[in-house]
Amino acid sequence: xxxxxxxxxxxxxxxxxxxxxxxxxxxxxxxxxxxxxxxxxxxxxxxxxxxxxxxxxxxxxxxxxxxxxxxxxxxxxxxxxxxxxxxxxxxxxxxxxxxxxxxxxxxxxxxxxxxxxxxxxxxxxxxxxxxxxxxxxxxxxxxxxxxxxxxxxxxxxxxx
Numbered sequence: 001x002x003x004x005x006x007x008x009x010x011x012x013x014x015x016x017x018x019x020x021x022x023x024x025x026x027x028x029x030x031x032x033x034x035x036x037x038x039x040x041x042x043x044x045x046x047x048x049x050x051x052x053x054x055x056x057x058x059x060x061x062x063x064x065x066x067x068x069x070x071x072x073x074x075x076x077x078x079x080x081x082x083x084x085x086x087x088x089x090x091x092x093x094x095x096x097x098x099x100x101x102x103x104x105x106x107x108x109x110x111x112x113x114x115x116x117x118x119x120x121x122x123x124x125x126x127x128x129x130x131x132x133x134x135x136x137x138x139x140x141x142x143x144x145x146x147x148x149x150x151x152x153x154x155x156x157x158x159x160x
Contacts, residue, residue, distance in 0.1 A: 031059035037152035048137045098133045124149030
């Protein structure tokens with residue numbers, strides 16, 4: 001038996017898997033699937049509802065519908081550790097410009113999901129934060145909201 005070949009082979013094989021340590025896992029993504037369409041039925045801390053629907057249009061943008069608006073807005077999407085295999089993420093944030101009803105005051109609006117589950121299929125859930133100046137209940141940021149993630153629904157005015 002030639003032990004000179006056997007020992008280096010074990011060392012080489014043993015170190016192979018370690019070379020990938022420290023980087024991001026190939027099973028995590030920094031974006032949602034393009035074309036994903038979902039609706040969030042959000043319950044604010046005071047019990048009021050807030051409806052938010054989205055269609056991802058690229059790795060960093062989505063067409064969004066808030067409330068019962070028949071027209072979409074464009075939001076920037078930021079995703080942290082989306083895992084397609086388990087359909088979970090650490091965080092998903094949607095950010096856009098909202099209008100508080102005046103012609104000059106455009107404010108930053110957001111919906112941020114924390115630890116969402118079943119993001120792309122079935123019935124999912126997440127804790128979230130919401131701020132949208134177009135709606136009285138969300139003019140100031142609402143935290144600890146509860147979101148139910150479900151199949152995409154068009155706003156009621158589009159059902160005609």
